[in-house]
Amino acid sequence: MATPQDNLLDWLRDAHAMEQQAEKMLEAQAERLQHYPQLRARIAQHIEETRGQQQLLASCLERLGSSPSTIKDLSAKLVAFGQGMAGMTVSDEVVKGAMAGYVFEHMEIASYTILIAAAKAVGDLQTQRACEQILPQEVAMAEWLQQHLPEITEAFLARSAAPDTQAKR
Amino acid sequence: MATPQDNLLDWLRDAHAMEQQAEKMLEAQAERLQHYPQLRARIAQHIEETRGQQQLLASCLERLGSSPSTIKDLSAKLVAFGQGMAGMTVSDEVVKGAMAGYVFEHMEIASYTILIAAAKAVGDLQTQRACEQILPQEVAMAEWLQQHLPEITEAFLARSAAPDTQAKR
Numbered sequence: 001m002a003t004p005q006d007n008l009l010d011w012l013r014d015a016h017a018m019e020q021q022a023e024k025m026l027e028a029q030a031e032r033l034q035h036y037p038q039l040r041a042r043i044a045q046h047i048e049e050t051r052g053q054q055q056l057l058a059s060c061l062e063r064l065g066s067s068p069s070t071i072k073d074l075s076a077k078l079v080a081f082g083q084g085m086a087g088m089t090v091s092d093e094v095v096k097g098a099m100a101g102y103v104f105e106h107m108e109i110a111s112y113t114i115l116i117a118a119a120k121a122v123g124d125l126q127t128q129r130a131c132e133q134i135l136p137q138e139v140a141m142a143e144w145l146q147q148h149l150p151e152i153t154e155a156f157l158a159r160s161a162a163p164d165t166q167a168k169r
Numbered sequence: 170m171a172t173p174q175d176n177l178l179d180w181l182r183d184a185h186a187m188e189q190q191a192e193k194m195l196e197a198q199a200e201r202l203q204h205y206p207q208l209r210a211r212i213a214q215h216i217e218e219t220r221g222q223q224q225l226l227a228s229c230l231e232r233l234g235s236s237p238s239t240i241k242d243l244s245a246k247l248v249a250f251g252q253g254m255a256g257m258t259v260s261d262e263v264v265k266g267a268m269a270g271y272v273f274e275h276m277e278i279a280s281y282t283i284l285i286a287a288a289k290a291v292g293d294l295q296t297q298r299a300c301e302q303i304l305p306q307e308v309a310m311a312e313w314l315q316q317h318l319p320e321i322t323e324a325f326l327a328r329s330a331a332p333d334t335q336a337k338r
């Protein structure tokens with residue numbers, strides 16, 4: 001048995017940990033990308049957004065008498081996700097990386113969809129508004145990746161088929 | 170250095186392994202769900218679709234002189250994903266499970282988006298058509314989950330707050 005408030009607080013902590021993991025993953029990707037400047041620039045933009053999202057979530061947690069420092073162990077679970085995705089980043093790193101980013105964005109979209117429903121159920125308007133502010137940033141990043149997946153794939157295939165050309169990142 | 174055909178074949182094998190993993194994950198979810206019959210029914214429908222997708226992909230692989238049995242080790246990597254998600258299925262199993270399903274659908278959507286671009290680059294119309302046939306099924310499942318996430322969350326919160334009521338699945 002748990003109150004809706006308990007669940008909301010748990011999910012807010014999960015979301016904060018998720019955004020920390022997102023920041024790490026995006027930073028690692030941006031650092032490694034060499035031949036795909038448009039993708040790199042979009043990731044750099046989203047890193048800034050991600051940091052702002054962490055602050056929004058932290059202020060919700062503090063208002064509710066909790067704090068990001070009491071984050072439960074979602075991070076460890078997300079590491080498994082990151083490792084699984086990282087394990088894919090082999091010869092076609094840029095393609096699998098864009099895919100991993102797209103997938104992670106949808107984990108975030110699902111999380112904020114759930115958080116908005118929970119905040120509504122609890123009647124916590126401030127948390128609802130914070131999540132409604134974050135959600136469109138995740139949707140925009142996901143849409144950008146989906147729209148650019150075909151051209152990233154084409155660019156990778158062309159570089160991959162050319163001699164003496166590094167294609168993977 | 171790899172030809173577009175090499176990459177296409179690799180990605181087709183990945184997609185077949187991914188659909189095998191999807192079938193396992195969906196079967197496990199459907200089997201465990203007790204109090205969310207609508208979600209369970211939609212998952213059951215998608216299990217059937219997933220089996221049809223496996224056959225479509227297998228026939229593409231066979232036509233290209235490969236076979237699903239030579240599948241490379243994506244499965245092992247996906248297991249990490251599955252475990253990461255499974256690790257989340259604690260007291261709020263139904264919510265995290267729906268979220269995991271939604272996230273996995275987007276891995277599939279990204280894969281078929283990439284495969285369609287690759288099949289076009291190679292000029293493999295039959296593979297392109299097969300993937301274009303599968304993609305809308307994944308999109309429909311993802312949309313269904315997104316639309317139902319709020320009500321699944323609300324139902325979970327209500328059950329979770331009630332005494333003597335099992336909420337998690």
